[in-house]
Amino acid sequence: MSLDFLAGFTIFLLALIMVVSMVPGLLAGLESSGIDYDAVAYRTGVILAEDPGWPVYPPWEMKTDAYKDEIERMGLAVSKETPNILLSTKVNAFFNDSFFAEEDYRSKAIFGDIPYSYNFSLSSGGVLLNQTGDTLPPGYGYIRRVVKIKEPGVAVINDSFASQYTSSSSAQNFTVRLNFSRLLNASIDPAYRIDPRTEPVNVTITDFSEYLNGSCSDATLKDVTFWKMDPTTPMPRFSRIPFSYNTMDPNLYNLSLDGTPTDLAPETKVAENITLVLKPAATSLFTLDQNSILDIRFTFEDTDYPHTNITGIHHYDYNATNVTRPDLKPAVLEVAIW
Known part of the structure; x- marks a missing residue:
């Protein structure tokens, strides 16, 4: 009888100890806790x-x-x-x-x-x-x-470039060139890097009258087109990028002539200024890599005779006179x- 009592009491104590040890865990979910x-x-x-x-x-x-x-x-x-x-x-x-x-x-x-x-x-x-x-x-x-x-940089092409970008020839094409191998150079601090893949490209031509031919008061901008080239390929050459040039899309770009918004094929006269903002959403469609060169070509065309002498290539790069980068x-x- 005493052995049975001792065995039962021992089992009871072991069970009690197990229950007591489990109670804090059972109540843990009920305890209040603050959020930092x-x-x-x-x-x-x-x-x-x-x-x-x-x-x-x-x-x-x-x-x-x-x-x-x-x-x-x-x-x-x-x-x-x-x-x-x-x-x-x-x-x-x-x-x-x-x-x-x-x-x-x-x-x-x-x-x-x-x-x-x-x-x-x-x-x-x-x-x-x-x-x-x-x-x-x-x-x-x-x-x-x-x-x-x-903030993104801005290429402001004003009268200080007039002597550099004018010619008496009949050519009426003006190009802004982005060389990605230079722009995305790893030696440039990312805080100051020009990266058209993530920030807008802003080109503004002011003092347009300085580029006009003789007594002309305006010139017709036929279109703005995009061209790309990969210099690493055999016989590299520029090819025109397929794009909806006749469709205004503020998510991809903004083009304004004398303050009036237009598409990229305006065939409209301009007298004072041209502003183009090419957004990263558009650049991403061009399938550019670190070796690519992107040209933005402004073509002027008047039916009677050339109204403007603007020509040449403006490099969108780290030259302080070419692109102004805000502090x-x-x-x-x-x-x-x-």
Whole structure:
């Protein structure tokens, strides 16, 4: 009888010990735990300020609504080698809350299982540049990052080039040339690199009267065409890029003559200035690589006689007189999560 009692009591004690050891684990899910919103805000700030996002090329900011699901991460940095230097085209795309929904920001920038609320803002010199998200509540997690914004360069061809780009011959073709092997040279700091794959190419011809022939007050721009060449191939030569030259598409380019928007085959008179902005979405269609040369050709044609003497090749490159590259703009990126 005593042996039975001892065996039963021993089994009871072992069972009791096992139950007691399991109780904390059973109650763990019922314990309250706080969320470190500052940590979530810090992590999000790191992603935005130090990462270029994914995919890198073609970059995520060029994705249309039909391909928005291909965006895995929305980073704003020019590259991984340039933390805290943001690319203006990425910034503009990120703050386009008519394109991105709340769930897009949560899944592609915040990366949390909890449906966090958020507020992202970017300011420079005390002036708010962009903002998206909800109104800030009394308590929230917060991080502030001091950043700089890289703006695209502009090729301004003014009267200082008149003697260089005029000729008495009947040729009326003017070319702006982009040599990708020079532009994408790895020795150039990405923060200052001209990359037509990720930022717009801006060509502006001002003081157009300086290029006119004699007493002419204007000249007819027949068309603007794109040509490419790969110098590494046998017998390299330029070939015209198939493009919808007669279709105005602000997502691909903007062309204006004396301030009036037009397509790339305007056959319209111009007297003062020409502005062409070729956007990365268009450049991506041209299947260019690091060896390519892209020519932008302006062709002028008047029925009676040449109204302009403009000719020559303007190199879109790192020469300070050829392309003006704005200084990096200081700014503050603020991330609030709750």
